[in-house]
Amino acid sequence: MSLSDLKHTLRKLEFPACAKEALIKIEQLLVGRAAPTSKQLDIAMDVISEFVFCETDRRGNRRGLNPLQELQLIDIICDYLSACTNDTTKNTIFLSLFGGMENQRKLKVLSILASMAVSASSTPVLLAVGVWLQQMGCSSQQSLQLVENVIKDHFFLNTSNQLALKSLATTAPQFVSNFITAVTELYMHDLQKAKKMPPKNLLEVITSWVYSNPSLCMSAQLNPAALPSGSIPMAAVTPLAGLIHWCALAPLYIDDDTEMEEIPIKKIKLEDEKPSIVKSLPSKALSESELYIKLHLGVLHSLRAGRRTHGPPTAVNAQHLAALTPLVQAYAHQLLKFGVKLQSETKLQDCLDRIGQAVQVALANGCVYGNISNLLAALDTLPENRLLRIIIKSHQQSI
Incomplete structure (x- = not known):
């Protein structure tokens, strides 16, 4: 079917029916044994523009979807994706749309x-x-x-x-x-x-x-x-490198924790009894700093799970880890301006401990790819921390 014939068929339908039918036609154009030709891709893009997102009318004038039509289109796309049993087909159509x-x-x-x-x-x-x-x-x-x-x-x-x-x-x-x-x-x-x-x-x-x-x-x-x-x-x-950044920098970002929240009173209705109010056992929500501690532990477990039994490591980029160092150095520089001793500054030492722990687990489990020598050299420029210094020295000797 030529583009003109296809458009003529779809123009007989009003929105949203034309969008629903257009998805079927796009699938026929793009999904098959071989990759679609450039002509088929161009036709599909034309159909998407005019009949799915209604960006132009039949005369080429610009228009668009109103809020109601947007919701109708979203409903049609949801139905199409939910009914599609082939992942390749589903992703092909989704990526062609967006x-x-x-x-x-x-x-x-x-x-x-x-x-x-x-x-x-x-x-x-x-x-x-x-x-x-x-x-x-x-x-x-x-x-x-x-x-x-x-x-x-x-x-x-x-x-x-x-x-x-x-x-x-x-x-x-x-x-x-x-x-x-x-x-x-x-x-x-x-x-x-x-x-x-x-x-x-x-x-x-x-x-x-x-x-x-x-x-x-x-x-x-x-x-x-x-x-x-x-x-x-x-x-x-x-997300491991990004999460390591979060957990390491959290002590530097978080101010003193506010009081932890108590879980509210719950209403429980028992069978054949009138509703009664029962207060749950006192329970504390984790503070922000405690959440980062728990997340840090989860990241360390994830690094262990990220160990590759074959092939090169793929979990954490050494360059992404090294990007932590200028941020920590900037914080340390501000402390030095005020005459603070870095080795006794608790927040900074917590940060350096977490960096050391994450780097050790990542390297020990073969999770890091990229230039590890550059990573260790960057970490070596950080303020003094006993754990981090031991880890850097140990891995520099093993390279």
Whole structure:
């Protein structure tokens, strides 16, 4: 079918019916035994522009979707992905719809789609979003914008959906792994500027994800994305280096902890009895610093789980770890200005201890790739810390 015939067929339908039919036609164009031709790709992009996102009309005039139509389109895409049983087909269509993403209107639709998928724990949609994050690059501007929108919708308030959020690590681990990788790019990157800390609810959920499932951070690497024929797979980057940054820098960022919250009174209704009010046993929510301690322990377990039995290490980039050093040096420099002795400064020493522990576990388990000599040289420039000094010396001798 020629492009003109295809468009003529689809123009007989009003939105949203034309979008639903367009997805079927796009699948026929792009999915097959061989990679689609450049002509087929061009036709598919034309169909997506006019009949899915309604960016132009039949005369080429610019238009767009209104808010109601956006929701209708999201519903159609959700239904399509949920009904699609082949991962390659699903990812092919999803990446053709949202690949490139210079278009802010498309990114808005994708952000709403991802947020709704998180609310509904929609595994097919979340796995497709996880592949999109990886192919776009978890640190790309588009990925960070998407992740920020999901955080605003789900992680700023300590709401009742925490249990549902925590379950995503089991139902959509590849999405969660790539999501955390992107999230670590958003916070705690500059000690000199205003402190940008993750919301506590986000920290609680990520801590639960990582602590409860040591293999989670490797999920995107252990389960390669099923991509369209002829496409170039982007390497999956684990969130481990970013999480090591968080845990190491947390003592430098966090001020004195506020009092821990007590779990509220619960109402329990027993069978054949009137409702009664029962106070639960006193229970304390973890403070922010305690959450980072728990997350740090989860990261160390994850590094052990990230050990490769064959092939080169892929869990942590040595350069990403070395990027910690200028941040810690800047903090130490500020302390020296005020005449503080670095070896007795508790927060700095906690930070250096955590760096040492993470580096030791990562190197001992063969998780680090890249230039390890440069990493050790960078760590050697940090303020004096007994544990870190022993670890650096030990590994320098073994290289």
